[in-house]
Structures are given as C-alpha cells and as structure tokens.
Amino acid sequence: MPNMQSEKTPMPExxxxxxxxxxxxxxxxxxxxxxxxxxxxxxxxxxxxxVSGCPVxxxxxEFIAKxxxxxYSGAAAVIKSTNSLPAICGRVCPQESQCESKxxxxxxxxxxAIGRLERFAADYAMERGIKTEEKIEKNGHRVAIVGSGPAGxxxxxxxxxxxYGVHIFEALHTPGGVLMYGIPEFRLPKGLxxxxxxxxxxxxxxxxxxxxxxxxxxxxxxFEDGFEAVFIGSGAGLPSFMHMPGENLNGVYSxxxxxxxxxxxxAYDYPRAxxxxxxxxxVAVVGGGNVAMDxxxxxxxxxxxxxxxxxxxxxxxxPARAEEVHHxxxxxxxxxxxxxxxxxxxxxxxxxxxxxxKMELGExxxxxxxxxxxxxxxxxxxxxxxxxxxxxxxxxxxxxxTTPNLETNKRGGIVTDxxxxxxxxxxxxxGGDAVTGAATVILAMGAGKRAAKGIDEYIRGxx
Ligand code: FAD
Ligand code: SF4
Numbered sequence: 001m002p003n004m005q006s007e008k009t010p011m012p013e014x015x016x017x018x019x020x021x022x023x024x025x026x027x028x029x030x031x032x033x034x035x036x037x038x039x040x041x042x043x044x045x046x047x048x049x050x051v052s053g054c055p056v057x058x059x060x061x062e063f064i065a066k067x068x069x070x071x072y073s074g075a076a077a078v079i080k081s082t083n084s085l086p087a088i089c090g091r092v093c094p095q096e097s098q099c100e101s102k103x104x105x106x107x108x109x110x111x112x113a114i115g116r117l118e119r120f121a122a123d124y125a126m127e128r129g130i131k132t133e134e135k136i137e138k139n140g141h142r143v144a145i146v147g148s149g150p151a152g153x154x155x156x157x158x159x160x161x162x163x164y165g166v167h168i169f170e171a172l173h174t175p176g177g178v179l180m181y182g183i184p185e186f187r188l189p190k191g192l193x194x195x196x197x198x199x200x201x202x203x204x205x206x207x208x209x210x211x212x213x214x215x216x217x218x219x220x221x222x223f224e225d226g227f228e229a230v231f232i233g234s235g236a237g238l239p240s241f242m243h244m245p246g247e248n249l250n251g252v253y254s255x256x257x258x259x260x261x262x263x264x265x266x267a268y269d270y271p272r273a274x275x276x277x278x279x280x281x282x283v284a285v286v287g288g289g290n291v292a293m294d295x296x297x298x299x300x301x302x303x304x305x306x307x308x309x310x311x312x313x314x315x316x317x318x319p320a321r322a323e324e325v326h327h328x329x330x331x332x333x334x335x336x337x338x339x340x341x342x343x344x345x346x347x348x349x350x351x352x353x354x355x356x357x358k359m360e361l362g363e364x365x366x367x368x369x370x371x372x373x374x375x376x377x378x379x380x381x382x383x384x385x386x387x388x389x390x391x392x393x394x395x396x397x398x399x400x401x402t403t404p405n406l407e408t409n410k411r412g413g414i415v416t417d418x419x420x421x422x423x424x425x426x427x428x429x430x431g432g433d434a435v436t437g438a439a440t441v442i443l444a445m446g447a448g449k450r451a452a453k454g455i456d457e458y459i460r461g462x463x
Contacts, residue, residue, distance in 0.1 A: 003040035006109030011116050016330040020300050023185045023268055026327060027091070032072075035120040039067040042112050045104055050114060053102035055446030056083045056154075060099060060114055067117055076125035077132045079118055084157040085150060085196045085445065087126055088179060090119025091188050093442045094321050126195055136204065139163035141459050144227040146213045146399070149177020150441045151432025152233030153200050154448030155455075160203035162456055167227070169211040174264060177235050178433075179441070181264040182256075184294050186301070190263070214402040219428065228462070229427045229455045232414060233448060236393040236433035242286065246344030247389070251280065251351030255287070255295045255390035262298050280385020282306045284354045286341055287390035288318035291438075293325060295388045296333045307333050308382060312340040312359050312372045336382070338372065344387055353381045393438045403428075413437055420454025421447060429455055 012028040013019075019026050030038065042064040050060045059078055066075035079086040095101075095115040103111035124130075141164050145152045148170040156166045174180050179193045201207055211217060213234075222230050239254035241247055258277065261267040267277035283299040285292050288311035299307045309328070311318060314337050318325060329335070338359040345353040358378035361370035395412045407415040407424035414423055414430040421429040431447025433439055 002043055003037060005037075005041060008110045008113040008116070009034050009038040009041075011113070016327075016332070019186065020297075020331040023301055025189055026186050029123055030116055030120045035067055035117060036070070038113050038117055039064050041105060042068070043104060049102040049104060050099040050112075053099040055098070055442045056449055058083050058086075058099075058118070063121060064112065064114070064117055067121060072121055072124040073128075073130045075117075075121035076130065079121060080125075080132050083445070084154060084200055085179075085441075086118055086122035087192050088150070088188065088196055089442055089445075090115050090117075090122050092183060094440060096322070098442065123192075126192060131199070131202070134161060134203065136161060137163050138165065138204075141165065142167065142227050143455055143459075144169065144222045144225075144230045145233060146230065147171070147177060147233040147235055147432075147434070148175035148197070148207055148209075149233055149235050149432060149444060150179060151235075151434070151444035151448040151451075152177070152231065153197065154445040155231045155233060155429075155431065155452045156205045156448075157200045157203055158449055158452035159455060160200075160205050162452070164456075164459075166205045168205060168207045169213050169217065170207060170209045171212040171234075172264070173209050175207050175209060177233075181260045182291070182294070184259065184263055184298055186297070187294070212398070214398040219399075219403045219406075219425070223427065228459050229429060231421070231448070231451050231455060232399060232423070232428065232430040232434055233432045233444070234396055234399055234434045235444075236395045236438045238394045238396045238412075239389070240392045240394060241389055242341060242391065244341060244343050246346055246351075249344055249346040249351050250349050251278075251346075251385055252344055252387045252389065253277075255285075255291045255388050256393065258295055258388050259291070259298065262302070268298075268302060277302065278386070279304045280351070282308075282382070282384040283386040283388065284308050284310050284341070284382055284384045285388045285390055286310050286354075287392070288313065288320060289390065289392070289438075290320045290324055291393075292388075292390035293320045293328050293333075295390050297328055297331060299386065299388065300331055300333060304386070308336050308384070309333060310336045310339050310341055310354070310356060310382070312338065313369065314338055314361060317369050340372065340374065341387075342379075345381065351385055351387055353383050354387055355379060355381050393433075395434050395437065399434075411437055417454070419450065420457070421451030422454055422458070427458065429458075 063078040100111040266273035343355040359372035362373040365371040432444035
C-alpha cells in the first residue's frame with residue numbers, strides 16, 4: 001500500500017536565526033527513515049508523467065522504487081545513467097515547475113518530493129565513494145568543449161561515454177561555471193560540485209582551465225588542432241545594468257561580481273581568502289530572480305543589518321523560486337515591491353542611498369506580465385551603503401565577435417537547431433545559457449545532451 005500522506009515529508013533545515021550567520025548548507029537532506037517514508041508516497045505510475053517533465057528524462061519511478069527497496073546505490077545508478085550531476089540537480093533544480101509539476105500526487109495534495117529523493121540517493125553514493133562502472137571504448141575522434149558549466153559538462157560526459165576524446169577549455173581558474181561562481185555555498189556546497197565534476201573527468205574528459213576561447217585560441221585553431229567538432233557552452237555571464245546616475249559609485253556591485261567574490265574566491269573567509277567584499281550596514285539588492293535572492297542572503301551572512309530586495313513588480317510576478325523567497329523572508333530580508341530605483345546617491349565617491357519611485361501595475365506587456373507604471377510624486381530614498389544590481393545576465397559577446405559567421409539573435413544568444421544544437425557553422429554546436437540567455441541548470445544539461453547526440457551524428461555522417 002502506498003503512503004497516502006498528502007504532504008511531502010519535510011526536510012530538516014538549519015534554523016533561520018542560526019543559518020543567516022553562516023555559509024553552511026541550509027537544507028540538511030533526508031535521513032534514511034525520511035527518504036523511505038517519502039519514497040512510499042510514489043504510486044509507480046505506468047505512464048510516468050513525472051519523467052516527461054524532466055529535461056534529461058531521469059527514470060523517476062524506477063529510482064524511487066529502488067529507494068523503497070532500500071537499494072540506495074541502485075537508485076543512484078539509475079539517476080546517473082541519464083544525469084551526470086544528480087547531487088547538484090537534487091539541490092537546485094526548480095522541480096516544482098518540472099517533474100514535480102506533472103506528478104499525479106500533486107492533484108490532491110503535494111507532489112512526491114522527487115528532488116529531495118534524488119539528493120538522498122546521490123549523496124548516499126557520493127558519501128560512500130560508490131562509483132558506477134562504465135566500459136568505454138575509444139573511437140579515436142576528438143571534440144572540444146568551450147565552458148565547463150552544466151551544459152559543457154553534460155555534453156562532455158555523454159560524448160566521453162560514446163568513446164570520444166573530449167577536451168574542455170574553461171576561462172576561469174576553476175571548472176563548474178555558475179555552479180561554482182554563482183550559486184552560494186549555503187545552497188550548493190562546492191565540495192560536492194567538485195566531486196561531480198571529478199566523476200565527469202574520470203570518464204576520460206580533460207579539463208583545461210585559464211583558457212579563454214576567442215582570445216587565447218580561435219575557433220579555427222581548434223579545428224586546426226584536430227578537433228572534429230566544437231560545443232559552445234559559454235553561458236550568460238555578462239551582467240545587465242540599470243544605466244541610472246550614480247551606478248559607478250564605490251559600493252555598487254553587479255550580482256555577478258558580488259557572488260563570484262563570495263563563492264568562487266571565498267570572500268566570506270577573508271583575510272584567509274584572496275579577496276574581500278565590503279558590505280555596509282544597509283544593503284539594497286535590485287531584482288526579483290534567484291540571483292537577487294542569493295545576493296540578498298549572502299549580504300545578510302556577510303553581516304549587513306538590513307537587506308532590502310527592491311523589485312519593480314509585485315510578488316506574484318517575481319521570477320525567483322517560491323522556496324528561495326520563503327527562505328529569504330525567514331532570514332529577515334525585507335521586500336520592497338512595486339519599487340523602482342532611479343538613482344544611486346553618493347558622497348565622496350561612495351554610495352549613501354538609493355533613490356526610488358513607487359510603481360503600480362498597468363496593462364500587460366510583451367512578456368504577458370502587467371507593465372509597472374511610475375506613480376507621480378512617489379520619490380523616496382533608501383539609506384544604504386551597498387547596492388547590488390541583479391536584473392539579469394546576457395551571453396558574453398566575446399565568441400560571437402571573434403567567430404565570423406556565428407549567427408546570433410538580438411539578445412546575443414547563439415542561434416541553433418533545437419534538436420541537435422547545430423549552429424550556423426558546420427561542426428560547431430551550442431547549448432545552455434549561451435543560446436537561451438539566463439535559464440536553469442537542468443535546461444542547460446538537456447541542451448548539452450541533445451548536442452552530444454547531434455555531434456555524434458555529425459561526426460559519424462562525415463565518415
Ligand atoms: P554557465 O554555468 O554560465 O557556464 C559557462 C562556463 O563557460 C563558465 O565557466 C565560463 O567561465 C565559461 N566560459 C565563458 N566564455 C568562455 C570562453 N570564451 N572560453 C572558455 N570558457 C568560457 N539554475 C537553477 O536551475 N537553479 C538555481 O537555483 C539557480 N540559481 C542560480 C543562481 C545564480 C546566482 C545564477 C547566476 C544562476 C542560477 N541558476 C540557477 C541558473 C543556472 O546556474 C544557469 O542557467 C546554468 O549554470 C547555465 O549553464 P551553462 O553551462 O549554460 O553556463
Ligand atoms: Fe511517482 Fe509522481 Fe512519478 Fe507517479 S508521477 S511515478 S507518483 S513521482
């Protein structure tokens with residue numbers, strides 16, 4: 001008999017008052033007992049609606065059934081056969097809009113906590129060093145990958161399993177993309193990201209860091225070096241700004257810089273770390289997405305007394321995951337909705353305030369969301385010493401400006417064939433945020449997978 005409990009089995013978490021003062025992981029994960037209870041809620045549906053909601057088609061009922069049978073390493077092996085980064089996905093995927101949104105248990109209650117169970121199985125195998133044996137026969141062909149985020153890592157892993165010699169070129173000194181430099185330690189511990197990257201390298205993938213393709217090496221040079229195809233997974237690392245007066249004062253950060261200093265360079269551990277990051281007593285974070293939530297929660301952990309998220313629409317339109325907004329509120333982050341910044345105010349080169357206006361929602365715009373309209377006479381100043389701009393990221397322009405004939409769209413995304421990831425240049429494929437603009441880990445992984453298939457078909461077709 002399935003467990004007919006209508007709500008998900010809760011996952012233990014650090015208390016908000018404790019965790020807002022440390023960078024340790026907020027969610028502690030299921031114990032064996034909790035995982036068995038939750039696995040018992042799965043109905044093992046024959047038509048598997050949850051699988052259709054997963055961009056990498058994890059065989060969800062199969063792995064949950066293995067957990068229910070206490071075969072935890074078997075569960076991890078099922079997940080790993082289609083998803084090379086399960087401990088990461090179990091933590092950061094927006095399951096509520098993917099697999100869990102299709103779960104039949106969600107019709108009359110809460111869906112099965114698929115993400116929490118995925119995390120449990122992946123952690124079980126990782127903590128015990130259980131590896132899935134894979135027999136790989138090399139096929140003698142070589143593929144280059146630009147960027148080591150989830151798109152590049154997934155494409156690399158799938159190609160390596162097919163027998164290709166795969167070489168990843170990464171611009172930064174550490175592989176992992178946003179997983180390492182963007183998403184904070186308290187949501188995604190870097191130790192486990194490193195372990196999942198090491199498992200991809202164990203498939204025979206070479207990862208070379210500190211190489212900026214488009215500067216140190218051109219696309220043509222990669223082909224001259226004997227690579228038969230190239231996958232571009234260079235992400236969307238170019239921050240957008242408001243273009244308001246005062247934005248270049250000291251104390252204004254892009255969320256990218258702020259989070260990179262904190263996560264990749266461990267500024268929270270300064271002076272033991274290489275770089276500091278200064279936050280004032282009061283901080284404003286501009287934006288309403290996951291990046292804004294991460295920046296606000298980091299600012300709080302760095303010692304800011306008041307952190308305010310400033311967003312020009314209402315809470316209903318906020319793109320951030322509901323769970324992240326909930327966590328931020330629990331940690332004491334204040335939300336100033338329907339508020340738009342118009343000027344950063346400063347003295348002697350440093351930020352002293354953020355001038356804002358109040359907004360109301362008008363008619364829907366092109367995105368279908370109601371357009372915010374300024375309320376006359378609503379100008380006011382937030383007294384802050386730090387402003388973090390988190391209003392979005394665009395694909396980095398370097399590759400498109402140094403690769404002739406690489407077609408891109410108006411927003412700078414590389415134009416590809418949806419099925420194969422093929423670009424306008426024969427042998428060059430792309431996927432992830434470099435194509436879609438800022439999106440999600442699992443969508444980037446799905447694109448990496450499709451491109452690996454496309455590259456295999458392309459290279460076989462040449463023989
Ligand atoms: P990236 O992860 O950006 O990786 C691209 C890599 O390419 C980088 O390492 C970069 O250094 C490298 N590169 C760029 N140009 C070059 C070059 N010329 N030569 C060599 N290397 C190059 N998604 C979720 O699903 N859940 C979340 O909770 C979530 N939270 C997020 C929080 C933050 C702060 C941010 C910024 C994003 C978040 N996302 C989240 C989005 C998600 O991380 C991205 O959609 C995903 O990482 C995109 O993967 P990617 O492989 O396309 O690119
Ligand atoms: Fe289990 Fe829900 Fe998938 Fe059905 S839809 S198999 S209940 S996870």
